[in-house]
Amino acid sequence: MKKGERRKQELLQIAYRMFVSRGYENTSVDDIIEEAGIAKGTYYYYFRSKEQTLEEVIGMMIDKEAEAARQILTAPVPVPQKIVGIVTSLRPAPEEQPIEGALMQPENIIMHNKIRQRLVETVIPILSEVVEEGIREGVFSCDNIRERVRMLIVISNDTFDERNYTDRDIAVFIDMTEKLLGAEPGTMDFIRELIR
Amino acid sequence: MKKGERRKQELLQIAYRMFVSRGYENTSVDDIIEEAGIAKGTYYYYFRSKEQTLEEVIGMMIDKEAEAARQILTAPVPVPQKIVGIVTSLRPAPEEQPIEGALMQPENIIMHNKIRQRLVETVIPILSEVVEEGIREGVFSCDNIRERVRMLIVISNDTFDERNYTDRDIAVFIDMTEKLLGAEPGTMDFIRELIR
DNA sequence: TCCTTTTTCGACTATTGGTCGGTTTTTAAG
DNA sequence: CTTAAAAACCGACCAATAGTCGAAAAAGGA
Numbered sequence: 156m157k158k159g160e161r162r163k164q165e166l167l168q169i170a171y172r173m174f175v176s177r178g179y180e181n182t183s184v185d186d187i188i189e190e191a192g193i194a195k196g197t198y199y200y201y202f203r204s205k206e207q208t209l210e211e212v213i214g215m216m217i218d219k220e221a222e223a224a225r226q227i228l229t230a231p232v233p234v235p236q237k238i239v240g241i242v243t244s245l246r247p248a249p250e251e252q253p254i255e256g257a258l259m260q261p262e263n264i265i266m267h268n269k270i271r272q273r274l275v276e277t278v279i280p281i282l283s284e285v286v287e288e289g290i291r292e293g294v295f296s297c298d299n300i301r302e303r304v305r306m307l308i309v310i311s312n313d314t315f316d317e318r319n320y321t322d323r324d325i326a327v328f329i330d331m332t333e334k335l336l337g338a339e340p341g342t343m344d345f346i347r348e349l350i351r
Numbered sequence: 352m353k354k355g356e357r358r359k360q361e362l363l364q365i366a367y368r369m370f371v372s373r374g375y376e377n378t379s380v381d382d383i384i385e386e387a388g389i390a391k392g393t394y395y396y397y398f399r400s401k402e403q404t405l406e407e408v409i410g411m412m413i414d415k416e417a418e419a420a421r422q423i424l425t426a427p428v429p430v431p432q433k434i435v436g437i438v439t440s441l442r443p444a445p446e447e448q449p450i451e452g453a454l455m456q457p458e459n460i461i462m463h464n465k466i467r468q469r470l471v472e473t474v475i476p477i478l479s480e481v482v483e484e485g486i487r488e489g490v491f492s493c494d495n496i497r498e499r500v501r502m503l504i505v506i507s508n509d510t511f512d513e514r515n516y517t518d519r520d521i522a523v524f525i526d527m528t529e530k531l532l533g534a535e536p537g538t539m540d541f542i543r544e545l546i547r
Numbered sequence: 548t549c550c551t552t553t554t555t556c557g558a559c560t561a562t563t564g565g566t567c568g569g570t571t572t573t574t575a576a577g
Numbered sequence: 578c579t580t581a582a583a584a585a586c587c588g589a590c591c592a593a594t595a596g597t598c599g600a601a602a603a604a605g606g607a
Contacts, residue, residue: 185595195596265461299523302523354572355584389587
């Protein structure tokens with residue numbers, strides 16, 4: 156009765172590895188079952204479809220990211236650093252599986268989008284807490300926190316994810332982050348150091 | 352020698368209609384050739400692949416959007432209105448083919464992304480001109496125009512595309528647009544009227 | 548042991564994007 | 578008009594792929 160659970164975890168791990176390294180589209184169910192050494196029927200005993208597998212794999216990833224974010228939440232660092240720390244941790248599995256050259260960016264839009272979508276929803280509340288902390292401390296000053304946090308995530312994603320950003324992109328990002336949260340000019344300048 | 356060109360345009364039109372109404376993924380090459388009344392070989396005489404068809408279809412759409420944007424560029428309306436006019440025209444084929452309920456949003460990520468990507472590149476220069484015009488007029492005041500314009504497009508897309516936005520989303524969007532371009536508070540308030 | 552439930556198997560199906568050799572139609576030159 | 582090359586077209590065929598299904602093996606009690 157628990158052998159099944161182990162099997163499922165095993166399949167999830169294999170699928171995770173293959174999805175991340177070769178992309179969701181470029182991984183066939185046959186690939187997965189070959190790697191796992193099982194038959195087609197067994198795979199579909201555990202998953203309703205290939206997409207459901209992706210959904211569960213993403214769930215795993217999200218959980219990990221969220222936990223990392225919550226970790227930062229209680230860390231003894233200044234609020235602006237917390238913000239940036241959480242936001243920059245949103246890049247899906249950067250150190251995890253940077254196998255090969257271009258694997259997470261080009262055609263893997265489906266997975267990428269699904270991750271981003273669910274990540275946003277997960278991280279908004281966490282990030283909102285940090286912003287509220289900053290407001291209490293007087294570092295930030297703004298209303299509509301959740302909406303602003305969402306926008307922060309969006310512009311961060313677009314600026315840094317899968318794309319060559321210039322110094323000017325960074326400058327605008329810093330400027331807008333400060334204005335988004337109502338921080339004093341210069342508050343977020345330290346971002347420049349972190350990136351490069 | 353021009354019969355071929357007509358055929359190709361016809362196929363492009365059919366593909367466009369089907370991609371938009373049923374989604375790229377949910378449209379098979381067989382669907383297209385059946386609708387067109389031609390054989391498989393003929394289709395592949397005109398297109399290297401299904402994806403190339405999508406690419407060309409998107410090209411058509413982009414051209415239309417870009418022309419509409421350029422139209423607004425020379426229209427006799429205040430600069431802020433121009434900005435909003437162009438930005439809100441970016442939603443791909445809203446009035447064109449709103450067939451069925453959820454057709455452009457759910458799983459059509461691939462097409463959606465490709466459109467967005469190429470649209471951004473096309474519209475940035477046009478929108479930048481408008482912003483420069485606004486700067487000359489004294490309505491706006493900012494540097495790094497292209498980067499800011501890009502960000503404007505991004506936040507606009509995220510706020511209004513495929514998602515339920517609240518009054519607070521709009522408030523934040525207006526606020527950030529003004530700050531992004533260095534406009535006086537209130538300059539962009541008219542957006543509220545346009546939307547609703 | 549015997550019956551039930553869980554797990555596994557792999558042959559089979561349907562759909563899909565794409566290929567290929569050959570046939571018909573157009574075009575234009577002689 | 579004849580004819581040969583070029584353009585356009587055809588549809589059978591192929592390979593890959595997600596997903597199905599009935600049955601067989603394992604595992605678990607009673």
